[in-house]
Amino acid sequence: MTSRFTTTFARLRAENRAGFVAYVMAGDGDTEALLDALPGAGADVIELGLPFTDPMADGAAIQEAGQRALKGGMNTKKALQLARAFRAKHADTPLVLMGYANPIHHYGWADFATDAAAAGVDGIICVDLPPEEDKPLRDALAAHGLSVIRLATPTTDDERLKTVAEGSGGFVYYVSTTGVTGAGIGAATDVSAAVALVRKATGLPVVVGFGVRTEEAAAEIAKGSDAVVVGSAIVSANHDGGTQAAIDLVKRLSAAVRGAMRDAS
Amino acid sequence: MNSRPNAFSQWPDAQGRFGDYGGRFVAETLMPNILRLEKAYEAAKSDPEFKAELDEFARDFVGRPSPLYFAERLTEEFGGADIWFKRDELNHTGAHKINNCLGQVLLAKRMGATRIIAETGAGQHGVATATVAARFGLPCIVYMGATDIERQKPNVFRMKLLGAEVVPVTSGTGTLKDAMNEALRDWVTHVKDTFYVIGTVAGPHPYPAMVRDFQSVIGREARAQMLDRIGKLPDAAVACIGGGSNAMGLFHPFLEDESVRLIGVEAAGKGIETGEHAASLNGGEPGILHGNRTYLLQDADGQIIDAHSISAGLDYPGIGPEHAFLHDAGRAEYLSATDEEALEMFQLCAKLEGIIPALEPAHALARVRDLASELGKGKTILMNMCGRGDKDVFAVAEHLGVGL
Structure with missing residues (x-):
């Protein structure tokens, strides 16, 4: 079976453009309506955040969104229901869950993989499961054809990149800067060079995120990557202005990414 | 010394595991640092000069x-x-906290770190870290939950006297676990020059083994x-x-x-x-x-x-x-x-x-x-x-x- 990732990134290559990845936090605002509107607003891939009490890789915007979601009663099971509702209406857009190890560990690696697959999820980004620790989840997901999406960062050197590449699936998430989510983007030239290295080492599309907030930054990063992720800015727009404000922002950001000329790669 | 292969004292294994526990569950950004720290600690552990320096300060500065x-x-x-x-x-x-802070700050110095960070709950580990950092002339930033700062004002003042910067943590519930989250966020942001002095036998490998060894x-x-x-x-x-x-x-x-x-x-x-x-x-x-x-x-x-x-x-x-x-x-x-x-x-x-x-x-x-x-x-x-x-x-x- 061809994965939604393969199909999506092949389409983006054919269109000679980078993709746009929208991150939203499950349970912060009207997530069902927001998810439903994202493909139409130009999101090529969607990341659905799983809230956790102790999100040590996240900046203030996503931390607070997670706290609000938990206060509102969101949990892993309900987030999977949101994924399922999304998948029922959108057959083609890849959906990735992004979260931390403990809620998934507590759910049970195998049960989680089964339920995520049944909900139509395509991959998992587990921030605090580096390659050394992700085997139980990777094996559980592989049994259902789902991928563990690995992260690469500016601290990932050539040697380390081999470790990241081995067992990686779907795409690689390149964290553009050393810092937490929303911290600010690394220099575009550095990012583009790093993306090329990661792509070569892994043979996978490279998606860039952490700190892309504006249309200008998104367009700049789009030139040298396979897709651009925006999280904190969408989460903030959703909280400050509501679902429609978040959708409008996604429209603007995805248009900027679509309009960006791609560097030869 | 007992050296049975499965003796209780022989853990952790090469993956930093104590049986099913331990490991290295950190964001990828920190993995290279964790691996470098492990190597540096292994080298320091068997270096007589490191041991001599540790022993000397333990005797004359700590009072052992x-x-x-x-x-x-x-x-x-x-x-x-x-x-x-x-x-x-x-x-x-x-308190016992300083045994560990001394070891870690000496290691930080050896690794060329120019900035020390720590988390603290009651403030004892923060004070001990600030104390040793002061002695070695290293800038020290201590993350402390806002709730704890209110409860432990004397320790906050002690840390400031010792030249440390105390950063109030309001995220989450503003307690020790949130201070630790915030210290990890700082470390992710300043991976190149910063040494994170963890105060207990927890955290990613090699911290649990290293802190235990110093204690x-x-x-x-x-x-x-x-x-x-x-x-x-x-x-x-x-x-x-x-x-x-x-x-x-x-x-x-x-x-x-x-x-x-x-x-x-x-x-x-x-x-x-x-x-x-x-x-x-x-x-x-x-x-x-x-x-x-x-x-x-x-x-x-x-x-x-x-x-x-x-x-x-x-x-x-x-x-x-x-x-x-x-x-x-x-x-x-x-x-x-x-x-x-x-x-x-x-x-x-x-x-x-x-x-x-x-x-x-x-x-x-x-x-x-x-x-x-x-x-x-x-x-x-x-x-x-x-x-x-x-x-x-x-x-x-x-x-x-x-x-x-």
């Missing part, structure tokens, strides 16, 4: 070795086994002192447990001494049955937090639950992975003591021994009382008096309804 003391009047009061205190509360800065001076000294003073090993070694660094430091040199019962005392807060406690082993279950797999206080969705204890030093929802391992393996026993019991022992120890214990070891003393009767006369209990109670007098006065 700490004495072994026969608590004669408490022994009489409890009416059973002889009770001995390892006096780590006499260390510079008033093992407690057990090594105490073991030799017991043999010297009474010509035999104690029948039980007892310590309180938050993250578990003083207990691990006491236990480790006794792990292969099968005759020595090892007993950790967790904080039962208002009682484990109330849900308001800090007893991860007695009231939690295995999970993943702050870089390691261990027992955690968590809800049905795997969300972390806030710990509660009268003692801010025990107020942490996890426990070092080596304790989780020793618990499951049955090598150590883990009991608990409530806030009320700790308050009672705090006062009793002050009146009978002329030692005001910190609220943390006051928890241990509550179980020493039971154990003294259980073991009976002629037996010996060694307890680590891991901190002095000066920092707690305001909190205790408040609990007792005394205005100061």
